[in-house]
Amino acid sequence: MKKKYIPLLLAVLLLFVLIALKWVLLDYNFSIMIKIKDSAYTHDSGPLVISSAIYSAVHGIVGALLFVHLYIIMAYYFSKAISTVWFHPIFILIYMGLIQVLYTWYGIELDWLPNYFATLFILIFLKRGKSENQILLRIITLSIQFFLALHWLNLIPLISKFGFGSTDIPTSIRIASLYLKNSVILDFLGFAFFGALMVSATLSTILFLSFDRYISIAESHHESEKIYRTKVFENRIYEEIHALTHDLKTPLVTIRGLSSLIPLSNDVQTISTYAERIDGAAQKMSDMISSFLYDTFREKVLLTDLIDILKAQLPLHDIDIEFNVLLPKEPLLLNVNKIRMVRALINIVENAIMADTLDSKKKIEILAIQKENHLFIRISDNGMGISDKDKLHIFEIGYSSKGTTGLGLAFAKKVIEDHLGHLNLLNSTIYGTQFQIHLPISGDDHAKEINHDT
Amino acid sequence: MLFHIPKPEENYGSIPSLPQPLGQETVLITSAGQSSDTNVIKDMANEMMIHNYFMPKATGADLEKTNAVIIVFGFSPVNAKQQEFSVEDELKRVQNLIQMTKDQNKPIIGVFIGEKARRIDQTNLLLQELMPQMDYIITTIQSDYDNFLYDISMTSDIPITITESVYTISESLVSIFR
Incomplete structure (x- = not known):
């Protein structure tokens, strides 16, 4: 009625x-x-x-x-x-x-x-x-x-x-x-x-x-x-655009560098090589832009490469941090949106970097374990932990106990769930916090030897 | 005159009670209008040990074995609706009763204690038509707020007692018989 x-x-x-x-x-x-x-x-x-x-x-x-x-x-x-x-x-x-x-x-x-x-x-x-x-x-x-x-x-x-x-x-x-x-x-x-x-x-x-x-x-x-969240989202987008443009500079430098060498070379073979590398850099730029624009965009990337990109974007040299990475012996090929997955991992690790610690030195460890068709990535730190009250809200958009935007973990959770995975807080005490990422991997994600030029 | 309540001394013709009895017991107590005020007068008569027959709808046939009649005026719309009678029915009945009472030379006393709220059109009609035929009128200050009954008593040369409140009319009731 x-x-x-x-x-x-x-x-x-x-x-x-x-x-x-x-x-x-x-x-x-x-x-x-x-x-x-x-x-x-x-x-x-x-x-x-x-x-x-x-x-x-x-x-x-x-x-x-x-x-x-x-x-x-x-x-x-x-x-x-x-x-x-x-x-x-x-x-x-x-x-x-x-x-x-x-x-x-x-x-x-x-x-x-x-x-x-x-x-x-x-x-x-x-x-x-x-x-x-x-x-x-x-x-x-x-x-x-x-x-x-x-x-x-x-x-x-x-x-x-x-x-x-x-x-x-x-x-x-x-x-x-x-x-x-x-x-x-x-x-x-x-x-x-x-x-x-x-x-x-x-x-x-x-x-x-x-x-x-x-x-x-x-x-x-x-x-x-509503107005605040809209502004925060806009700022977040600007951050992502900023990160993307920063990442785009690397292949752009390659293109400019190689294209400046082409007029100086007379060797057809050399010019051909340069042209291939320019094309590779352009393709990389295209992939990066597609990753940003389309969240369903996927590409094959090695787990080790993903971690390397992550390490390259973290300010590890500025802060005294002991950073350990333990990966499976067998190389693992993932089908992910590389830009977003890297951003997701960065957001989780940045939380670990910002956490205060009782120890004399901050320690962050990334441990990746493969079990059949599942990949588990555990990111641990020796920070002072998350309070029981905050644990209930850490994945909520806009919630922050440190005066930040409160979007990092929410973004990471969304990216991982878009990949049909899960992001969980395993435990958190005054001695440390441990997040776990679970990603399903298909049969053909096991790595074959690949060559790729950067 | 809306809130004016006349004091007893303003009604120079009002008497506190009858100087000598008007009639003898047993008295027939009846109603003109069937209001609950009749029950108050009945109870008052019982309290004063006045022998009485209580018949709210008394007719001439009920005069047997009685020596006086007290008519309590006041029309009750609630009872009229419930018992399905009109003011004209009451007027006719009480008029017949009054006539037969006078034929038997028995005194008739009119009592009105309903105050201003009871002075609706139907009650006023009963008072206007029947009260001038009374031998004695008893009322209260609040009930005769506009000197209506006092004027009737002066015009028709009927003794009238106007008391301060309803519970003070018992002396006047007793004076009818003793």
Whole structure:
């Protein structure tokens, strides 16, 4: 069922309930009259109190149901009118007219004062909040509280002179209480229930307003975070472009160098060799650009070459680090996006480089193990580890405990998963951290001897 | 005049109670309008040990073995809806009762304690048509806020007692018989 029809169905249901209440109200009214007569005979104010509670509850609920019904209809068909300055007076007029019609059909007198004030208060309290947040919950909560509170005023003998409780039942209750000389009990109960329900309604409104404020703040933060993440991603792209352009320089130097030698040589064989090497460098540049542009791009590369490129791009000579690499004896050919896989490995190793250590020297070890069709690369360091709280979030985009972009491990995880692999944090203590990369390798990834020129 | 509640001394014709009995017990207590105020007067009569028959819808046939009639005025829309009667029905019944009571030379006392809220159109009709035929009127300050009953008593030369509150009319009730 479409969500937009739910309020309409609710309004129709409420209408049926209001119609059915006619017979309930008549029965309740008569039973209240019997209780009032009993209280005069027994000199017991208990039945008067019960009569008062039943009267205010029943008529309060009728008023509340009609209010909710009417508000749903207005919100559904005249939603644009809700924000206009004329909505309140017109709504009150329509409501008072409708409730008079309803009570006339019921054949019961209407106490209009409580209904009028309850409608006014609810509209004022609703207007202060953001109307679209949980509107149905708000009007039901507020209408029940306000209507019940205001209908208790009908049963307070002390304020009857102001027009409250002018119908048959409240009058009968009041006369009986005056005769029994315990009208003060009704005064106290009436004010107590009225006060408690009004306080409850006010607190409900404050809660709703706080919720509105919270939603506004959360929305504002969400927008700011979106803008921040967009900027971070842009910066990341610039970083990748920067790394790519840096890598492109090497084959470009080769092309320029060899092309400058060609005019100086007369030997056809030499020129042919130069031309082949220029072509190789150009192909390499093309492959590098394709690696960057297309994440599904794959090329065959030896594991040892991958590690060598990794080592070449790490600032190992600047920092005093003991860097060990243990690879399988048998050369292993991988079908990967070389640029991205190298970047992924760099991101993981850079984390190890940045980690503080209790030892006198930083140690980083890369251990690659092949088990059948699976390659496991473990990157270990002797840093002080990752806290339990951070472990839950280290692969989240934007999360960082060191004030960095927080994208390195998230990027690495994505690249490895694009290769149908997994990146896991194996363990992390104050003595070190160990990440494991698992990559599936196909049967023909086992290396054959290859020659390639750079 | 909306919030004006006249003090007893403002109604110079009001008496605290009858100087001498008007009638004898046993009294028939009935209602003109079927409001619950009738039950209050009935209980008050019981408290004052006034022998009474309580018949909210009494007719002339119920006058047997009674020596006076107290009619408690006040129309109840709730009871009218439940028992399916109209103000015209009440008017007719009580008018017949009054006529038969007068034919038997028995005193009729009219009581109204319903305050301003009970003064709806139907009650006003009953008061206007029937109260001038009473021999004695008992009411409260809040019920006669506009001197309506006081004016009837002055015009029709009927003794009237206007008390401060409903629970203080017991003395006036007793004075009818003792």
